[in-house]
Amino acid sequence: MNETIKLTLPDGSVREVPAGTTGLELAAGIGKGLAKAAVAIKVDGHVRSLQLPIDTDATVEIVTRDTPEGLHVIRHSAAHVLADAVKRLRPHAKLWKGPAIDDPRFGFYYDIDVGDEPLSNEDLPKLEELMRQIVASDVPFVYEERSREDAKRLMAEHGEVYKLATIAKIPDGEVISFYHSGDFVDLCEGPHVPSTGRIGKGIAVLSLAGAHFEGDAGQKMLTRVYGHAFADEKSMAEHRHKLEEAQKRDHRRLGIDLDLFSTMGEFGAGLVLWHPKGGFVRHKMEEFWRQEHLKGGYDIVYTPHVARSDLWRTSGHLDFYADSMFKGMDVDGADYLLKPMNCPFHVQIYKSTRRSYRDLPFRWAELGTVYRYEEAGALHGLMRVRGFTQDDAHLFVRPDQLDAEIDRVLAFILHILRSFGFEQFEMNLSTKPEKSVGDPKDWATAEAALRKALEKSGLPFEIDEGGGAFYGPKIDVKIRDSLGRSWQCSTLQLDFNLPERFDLTFVDHDGERRRPFMLHRALLGSLERFFGILIEHFGGAFPVWLAPVQAVLLSVGERHGAYAEKVAAELRERGFRVDADCGADKIGAKIRHHLWQQKVPMIAVCGDQEVEHGTLAVRDRRDGELGALTPDQLAERLAELERTRA
RNA sequence: GCUGCUGUAGCUCAGGGGUAGAGCACUUCCUUGGUAAGGAAGAGGUCAUGGGUUCAAAUCCCAUCAGCAGCUCCA
Structure with missing residues (x-):
């Protein structure tokens, strides 16, 4: 068999290679850098594993790790490695499924029945460490097709009862395939990266949750482990940072902190x-x-807010949405509904x-x-x-x-x-x-x-x-x-x-x-x-037009309190939401509290200088110190920000 | 609704079968200090609710309510 096939590359050039050349070999032939960044190959538009041979003429494109499709493959492979890790921690765990997902927080999950030894949050770092070990060992992902009977036997040997259910759902005539990585094997269509090492170091095990078998609320609850994977460690770190930022901005937290x-x-x-x-x-x-x-x-x-049930009957709401309507109340013998x-x-x-x-x-x-x-x-x-x-x-x-x-x-x-x-x-x-x-x-x-x-x-x-x-x-x-x-x-x-x-x-x-x-x-x-x-x-820092408090005037010492109060009152009179803080705290503490903790858009310091010149030392949350402004100038600034909703 | 976890001071949390602790916040006093925490003292809790086990429950068990994570759902 020395047949050659023609592979057309994205730049239009054609390569003649022996039939059965794998994507990996092709990538290596094109260039070292490309071969290193490759995680999959598109053959006539279908994303496939690099390690599989190509047998016929085709248009091909190497999928690199930083593309959306490449990331999808990395994440899917990472899900397998995660399942492998879970099985090392809980050898009796039974796998259900583990796809890559399109979610802002997570890149993949694996649904697993861990039996009567539930996983806890303390296990997440352990799983992540196990994943890193599996990635470091760089074992190949090996593709294998099996007959239905063989497939069932393999999964039965591994005790994978949920996989048997999946096999039963695969229509006749469709290929039943597996991917092996070391001792781990999973029923899977692929594609996968050539070996675990290609997943790279940008991985994380992030969260634990319950998920029903087959997504059906009536079915058994399995454990879902969420993780993420990126092209590199830096992107993963950025993602972690973003998750932390989202947590800081949680409206429930800010609702308490800002008393909203x-x-x-x-x-x-x-x-x-x-x-x-x-x-x-x-x-x-x-x-x-x-x-x-x-x-x-x-x-x-x-x-x-209420009307007789007849209205909701005519509208059809009672027929379609009765379960999500509040129960009725009796008014003079008639049934009223919210x-x-x-x-x-x-x-x-x-x-x-x-x-x-x-x-x-x-x-x-x-x-x-x-x-x-x-x-x-x-x-x-x-x-x-x-x-x-x-x-x-x-x-x-x-x-x-x-x-x-x-x-x-x-x-x-x-x-x-x-x-x-x-x-x-x-x-x-x-x-x-x-x-x-x-x-x-x-x-x-x-x-x-x-x-x-x-x-x-x-x-x-x-x-x-x-x-x-x-x-x-x-x-x-x-x-x-x-x-x-x-x-x-x-x-x-x-x-x-x-x-x-x-x-x-x-x-x-x-x-x-x-x-x-x-x-x-x-x-x-x-x-x-x-x-x-x-x-x-x-993040709780409302723009001036929405902010409940637009500015706080801070007295430096006791003798500046009256001035701060007076100017604040004048600004309030003109329609601005301005408070004065004439408490005994030091100026640093006041700034920390109002500007940074309460996220007020602007503070203005009132000390000897300001009292003498009739000014305010204004500091903007976003723009920093603005220097000495007159109350008029501050009012103008607030009015302008209010008008432009900036 | 389902599965798991949680509920202790206003907030964040520690503790844990023998009738409660910290930090911040709060109050008072001292300090009046110029741009991200000055100091001291004090007050504050039927340990979510209802049952049960026990000589004894905040602690163990059950139920309820509420919250958290996810699933399911969202006209």
């Missing part, structure tokens, strides 16, 4: 108390929100009178507080709660207005999110699912309108085919925060269900009654959650 909010805890899980400082931030959020909505052509409405959504009320406003085509579109916005019974285990700080305020709006539009309205809403969403300091967005269009209500023609019209608006925005978007709700297609907008984490906040959603259920109509120019399109939209999502995101985004 608390939750009712034993008096009501998932219910939020906004303390004065958090309440002030919310006040500014709402104030801005209202002002922009009024400018943006919305009308503001208010609706109740509202889980605002839309049925807005629909009632629509229905309160006959509507003419001349009056549409309606844009009705409400900061509407809703209650949803979220599962106890789902609750999380401000991010997932049982009572929250949606920045909700419903639009009722004529079919001919749909395009323009969607455009307008999308632009509005981006405007508001940018105002809060977010610059990066990820957008998603979700289209008609299998099960849906409404006229397919309307779906098509709406999806086309949504898509056009996305294209017009000039921002990249992805399409989630079939990912829409049963009642209409939607656009979701995710924001990226200062740590690069993404949060889904805004949503723009068509609804073909409610207009039908409540029989909404308008009288068209020809005298006919027609059905309006109805749109739901939220920009911030929930004020509670968005507040949580803001806290983490800014």
Whole structure:
């Protein structure tokens, strides 16, 4: 067999090599550096293991360790090594699965049944050390195919009962393959790096959790070990640092430290108390929100917190979401329910009178507080709660207005999110699912309108085919925060269900009654959650326009207190949030407390110099010392920062 | 909801079958000090709640509630 094959490289050049040449050999032939950085090879677009032979002509590309695909392979291989490590620590452990994942915190996990010897956090460093040893020993990953029977026998010998279940699920005719690394063997499609050493030193075992077998809440709980792997140690160190930073910015921690909010805890899980400082931030959020909505052509409405169950029956909420609605209360013999959504009320406003085509579109916005019974285990700080305020709006539009309205809403969403300091967005269009209500023609019209608006925005978007709700297609907008984490906040959603259920109509120019399109939209999502995101985004250091306290004047000594108080009072009179700290602490302690611990944007020192000249020695949290400013100059600076929301 | 872990002072946590400790914060006093912690004294807790075991429970057991991590879920 001396056949040669032609391999086309990304630069267009063609290499003739003997059939059966492996990716490793090819890489070595191209260059030493490339061979060293190689972790896999793309053959006709498919990522494969380097150690496998290539038998036919193909377009190939060496996958290096610093590419997304390369990292994926490294992480998958690291998962195997992690499983190997766990089995060294717990020889009777039974493996389930261990994929590389796309998660901001972790690169891979392995789900393992460790039996009655649970792993604890103290085991994580041990596992990491074992992984390092396995990597250092640089054993090859060896690929092997087996028949179904052979495969079952091998896994049965190893006591891998969960793997047997996996084998049973592999369709007939598909290859059943294994990767061996030393004594460790795992059922796996690959690809894997050629040997454990290629995983490199940028690895970590990070966290321990439970995960149900097959992701099914009714099934046995296995132990999930999370880890991460990067191209090099430096990237791993950076990632660890980022995790620490995220921990420091945890809104629950900052909520306590900065006295922003608390939750009712034993008096009501998932219910939020906004303390004065958090309440002030919310006040500014709402104030801005209202002002922009009024400018943006919305009308503001208010609706109740409860309504008779009939409303929720007609709307369909009771049928679909009864489990996540709070139990009813009896009012004069009628069953009343807390509202889980605002839309049925807005629909009632629509229905309160006959509507003419001349009056549409309606844009009705409400900061509407809703209650949803979220599962106890789902609750999380401000991010997932049982009572929250949606920045909700419903639009009722004529079919001919749909395009323009969607455009307008999308632009509005981006405007508001940018105002809060977010610059990066990820957008998603979700289209008609299998099960849906409404006229397919309307779906098509709406999806086309949504898509056009996305294209017009000039921002990249992805399409989630079939990912829409049963009642209409939607656009979701995710924001990226200062740590690069993404949060889904805004949503723009068509609804073909409610207009039908409540029989909404308008009288068209020809005298006919027609059905309006109805749109739901939220920009911030929930004020509670968005507040949580803001806290983490800014690390508690709110910009001047949102900060509950914008500046604190600090007296150096006892004799400067009166001056500090007087200037603070004057600034407050002019509408600024300014405090004076005339306590007995030394100036260093005051600065540490206000500027660094309480994260106030600005402090101003008042001593002999300042009293004499009628100035303030201002220091900005971000920009450092600003020198001597008059109270007027400080006011100007605050006003400018407030105006620009910088 | 599921699995595991946790619940001790306002916060962070130590302790642990014989009726409670530290640091920070707080109060008072001394100090009035010029840009990331001045000093001293004091006050503060039915050890989440309810049961059980025990001569004795904050400590061991069970249940409940709440919190944490993840899973599942999120109109």
